[in-house]
Amino acid sequence: MSNVDLNKIEEAVKMILEAVGEDVTREGLLDTPKRVSKMYAEMFSGLQEDPRDYFSTVFHEDHEELVLVKDIPFFSMCEHHLVPFYGTAHIAYIPKDGKVAGLSKLGRCLESVARRPQLQERITSTVADTIMEMLNPKGVYVVVEAEHMCMTMRGLKKPGAKTVTAVARGIYEQDAVKRNEVNTFIQMK
Template identity: 45%
Template sequence: MSPFFKKAIGANNISAEKATEAVRTLLLYIGENPNREGLVDTPDRFCRALLEMTEGYSTNPEEILSTTFESESDEMVLVKNIEFNSLCEHHLLSFAGKAHIAYIPTDGKIVGLSKLARIVDVFSQRLQVQERLTQQVANAINKYLRPQGVAVVFEGVHSCMCVRGVRKQNSTMITSAMHGQFRDSLASRNEFMSLISK
């Protein structure tokens, strides 16, 4: 028996057995045979992969951003090209790309750079739309770090745009969220946009 079946009852009291049976039903729905060699373990694998891709639901962003360090810096801190993968809540298809995050510390309060990447993971590893994902990352940093300003830009390529519907392979979605000085100061916003475009 797969280790997946040994997990406790999941969210909403749905057992692993019920989840995998639902996937078997979907395989039947498209005309496949879930008992053939290549598919016999697919329901189990799919459910385990789905749990892994949605781990963000079980992580509290406050725990990630609660540990800060003192610094004399009052200039922009920028981490760009943070890779992310998420699932579109409309079709359960993936979208992926890069996130760019900047903040201006208040009273020299900074956070480890890996924490910014982890905040991206927390919110991207949920069923999402990119617009909300961008806002959630910016809002969390703004809430828990209380910086002078936060700027977040996400660039994503969406499978639901590429492999179905209009099937446009080279389209990229760009979303942004600005707080504080990045919203109020054109100079700060332009500096951020200039740095992430290099």
């Protein structure tokens, strides 16, 4: 939060409320600018982080088969409209030379990338690229499913519509059988 100017956010929120015709001195809105500034600092905390930092500690295990953490909930903010989108991510990789990360590190990487003004496509590729860079696995496959409030609340107005993005790196780029294996596990309940 060190680089976040809370006062500037508060002033901007007041200006937005005034611009839409609200009375910023109304009881229900008195503390809204302060609450929004704190919320934005939290929601955009990923701007102060490097997702690679979560992979500074790795373990060596005699395992060079699929590792999949699925149904990882996340939320982010659409950089085009500054409204939320949220969903689940599924992160798979095949370790090489026994180099594995703690399972929670995959979720922490996702959260770090998602907590900034973002695009779903960028989240998907950044998570995959970070894991490829830091673990040097045989391959990484990341699937992200999300509902975007910019499609639910405005514009198209289609609640429940999900956007799915997928990124394959390494062995998953060429091997459809391996990709299908991960997709089968993702769909299992």
